[in-house]
Amino acid sequence: MMKTLIEVRDIITIFDKKIVHDGLSLSINKGEIYGLLGPSGCGKTTLLREMVMLQNFDSGSINIMGHELDNIKHSEAQKLRQNWGVLFQSGALFSPLSIAENIALPLIEYTDLSQVMIKEIVEYKISIVGLKPEDAHLFPSQISGGMKKKAALARSLSMDPQLLFLDEPTSGLDPISAREFDSLILKLRKLLNLTIVIVSHDLQSIYDTLDRVAVIDNKKIVYEGSLDNIKSINSEFIQTFFAGKF
Amino acid sequence: MSYLSLEINKEGSNVSLNFFGEFTIYQVNSYQSQIDKINLNAINELSINFLELNYLDSAASIFIHNLSMQLKKQKIKVDLICANKDILDILSLVENYKKKTTYIPTIKTFNIIEKIGKNTLDNFFGFLSFMAFLGKLFINKIKYLSNIKNIRYKEIFFEINESGIKAFWIISLTSFLIGVVVAYQSSFQLKIYGANIFIVDMLGISILRELAPLITAIVIAGRSGSAFTAQIGSMKITQELDAMKTMGFDPYIFLVLPRIIALMIVMPILIFIADIMGIMGGMLVANLDLGITSELFLDRFNETIAVKHFFIGIIKGPFFAFLIASIGIYRGLKVKDDTQSIGLNTTKSVVESIFAVIVCDAIFSIAFINLGI
Numbered sequence: 001m002m003k004t005l006i007e008v009r010d011i012i013t014i015f016d017k018k019i020v021h022d023g024l025s026l027s028i029n030k031g032e033i034y035g036l037l038g039p040s041g042c043g044k045t046t047l048l049r050e051m052v053m054l055q056n057f058d059s060g061s062i063n064i065m066g067h068e069l070d071n072i073k074h075s076e077a078q079k080l081r082q083n084w085g086v087l088f089q090s091g092a093l094f095s096p097l098s099i100a101e102n103i104a105l106p107l108i109e110y111t112d113l114s115q116v117m118i119k120e121i122v123e124y125k126i127s128i129v130g131l132k133p134e135d136a137h138l139f140p141s142q143i144s145g146g147m148k149k150k151a152a153l154a155r156s157l158s159m160d161p162q163l164l165f166l167d168e169p170t171s172g173l174d175p176i177s178a179r180e181f182d183s184l185i186l187k188l189r190k191l192l193n194l195t196i197v198i199v200s201h202d203l204q205s206i207y208d209t210l211d212r213v214a215v216i217d218n219k220k221i222v223y224e225g226s227l228d229n230i231k232s233i234n235s236e237f238i239q240t241f242f243a244g245k246f
Numbered sequence: 247m248s249y250l251s252l253e254i255n256k257e258g259s260n261v262s263l264n265f266f267g268e269f270t271i272y273q274v275n276s277y278q279s280q281i282d283k284i285n286l287n288a289i290n291e292l293s294i295n296f297l298e299l300n301y302l303d304s305a306a307s308i309f310i311h312n313l314s315m316q317l318k319k320q321k322i323k324v325d326l327i328c329a330n331k332d333i334l335d336i337l338s339l340v341e342n343y344k345k346k347t348t349y350i351p352t353i354k355t356f357n358i359i360e361k362i363g364k365n366t367l368d369n370f371f372g373f374l375s376f377m378a379f380l381g382k383l384f385i386n387k388i389k390y391l392s393n394i395k396n397i398r399y400k401e402i403f404f405e406i407n408e409s410g411i412k413a414f415w416i417i418s419l420t421s422f423l424i425g426v427v428v429a430y431q432s433s434f435q436l437k438i439y440g441a442n443i444f445i446v447d448m449l450g451i452s453i454l455r456e457l458a459p460l461i462t463a464i465v466i467a468g469r470s471g472s473a474f475t476a477q478i479g480s481m482k483i484t485q486e487l488d489a490m491k492t493m494g495f496d497p498y499i500f501l502v503l504p505r506i507i508a509l510m511i512v513m514p515i516l517i518f519i520a521d522i523m524g525i526m527g528g529m530l531v532a533n534l535d536l537g538i539t540s541e542l543f544l545d546r547f548n549e550t551i552a553v554k555h556f557f558i559g560i561i562k563g564p565f566f567a568f569l570i571a572s573i574g575i576y577r578g579l580k581v582k583d584d585t586q587s588i589g590l591n592t593t594k595s596v597v598e599s600i601f602a603v604i605v606c607d608a609i610f611s612i613a614f615i616n617l618g619i
Contacts, residue, residue, distance in 0.1 A: 054491055081492060090485055094488075095486065
């Protein structure tokens with residue numbers, strides 16, 4: 001029996017009279033790697049932002065780990081935020097802080113751990129994402145795009161979250177780094193028992209990592225399920241996007 | 247090199263255009279003027295001769311296409327003589343796409359009344375959103391100050407250093423020079439009446455009450471207000487603000503309030519420094535130009551300048567600081583996802599905060615005069 005971790009129901013989002021989502025529903029189970037796919041501008045990132053409470057939706061409901069995001073209490077929201085990690089497309093590392101300080105920040109703010117303990121946790125997170133220990137004191141402006149993503153991933157993992165949101169994790173990476181990142185995600189899922197929600201355009205990464213996907217097209221979900229029988233769906237986006245494979 | 251030209255041969259009512267060499271985007275304009283010279287009303291047949299042409303680019307083919315369409319409209323027969331397959335291909339490509347292309351719709355332009363209405367409405371909503379920001383700030387301030395543990399000393403001291411201590415020299419220098427200038431200008435007038443000693447009264451009141459707070463506020467608005475906007479604006483563009491929010495770090499508590507509090511603490515101190523330097527500047531000029539020794543100056547200063555003038559100047563500090571910091575930060579949070587937006591909002595932040603400071607100063611003046619202070 002799979003436990004549902006995220007339940008999205010009948011989400012409607014309207015930007016300045018332009019309808020972005022017209023009744024989206026999907027559910028994400030514990031322990032799976034779930035992909036949000038769709039053509040550019042279909043509102044995948046918007047849906048992700050709504051899930052992490054960066055943006056409001058106009059109607060419908062989102063339930064994450066038993067919390068309704070609509071009129072959630074401040075203290076519950078804070079608790080939820082410590083239970084998830086978000087990786088932004090550009091990394092969004094805090095530019096005045098070094099990589100180590102970025103990773104340590106949530107630990108310093110939310111826990112009463114000693115400096116020594118925090119240092120050890122930071123070292124562990126740095127090695128788990130495959131960064132070198134000597135990179136720890138570099139600043140975000142001094143490192144490459146791939147390293148930024150790894151560092152941001154380490155930061156989002158610093159509080160040992162159960163849930164990870166990744167916004168186009170492989171975009172802007174060269175194919176080798178992208179594949180490395182994919183295997184890193186698979187490894188982390190196994191190690192930390194994570195549930196991961198990914199917005200992606202990268203076909204290879206979609207086939208390599210995702211368990212289940214939701215395809216958003218024309219403001220609606222046109223498909224939700226595993227990749228195996230996706231080709232049978234009559235949607236222009238799915239037919240062109242998955243045309244090359246299988 | 248091939249020889250490029252257009253020859254126009256006219257035989258009765260038949261005209262032939264003979265193109266030589268290449269016809270590209272660089273020739274379109276000159277050929278156009280050559281063709282314009284032909285009196286199109288007098289002809290009924292036109293042949294376009296591409297036999298000597300070896301290259302035609304897409305701009306030129308659009309030109310040829312438009313020309314033949316125009317001629318056909320005027321019921322003039324157009325013959326195309328061409329043996330080159332590449333040229334025929336590019337012409338037919340243009341013809342096909344011209345059929346398909348729809349005109350790019352022109353953006354609706356507004357007339358002046360619509361523009362005024364739109365701007366008024368925008369400004370009104372801008373004002374409302376600033377009020378919403380102040381409301382949010384107030385709630386956060388209460389939340390923040392309700393628990394002593396929340397106060398972020400590290401950030402506050404960092405900002406005090408950045409916008410206070412590092413501004414020491416520039417504020418000292420500016421206010422010293424303002425003191426010199428004001429004293430120099432007025433000493434010239436005072437000498438005429440032999441009222442040299444009154445320079446002390448004049449400088450004391452004007453610098454302590456008005457000039458030092460205003461000069462400090464203007465320097466800080468240009469220095470820290472713009473910095474706040476640019477820092478927070480770029481954090482918004484790089485999604486650092488979003489990242490903070492998803493990690494549960496409220497930007498108001500981490501970024502906004504420390505800056506406002508730091509500036510409110512540091513501003514009175516800077517005004518005090520500006521007072522000292524301004525008076526010193528005045529004293530120097532009084533000594534050199536009017537022959538008032540510094541002992542005499544300070545004696546007179548002690549006698550005539552009431553301490554209230556000093557306090558009025560200082561008390562303005564936190565208010566000015568609040569205006570500068572909150573406008574700077576508000577503008578930073580307004581930055582949109584494009585690079586233009588940072589520049590625009592930084593400019594606005596400085597202009598608006600200087601304006602707000604001056605309005606605030608005017609209100610203070612009226613209030614203090616009515617209160618008899």
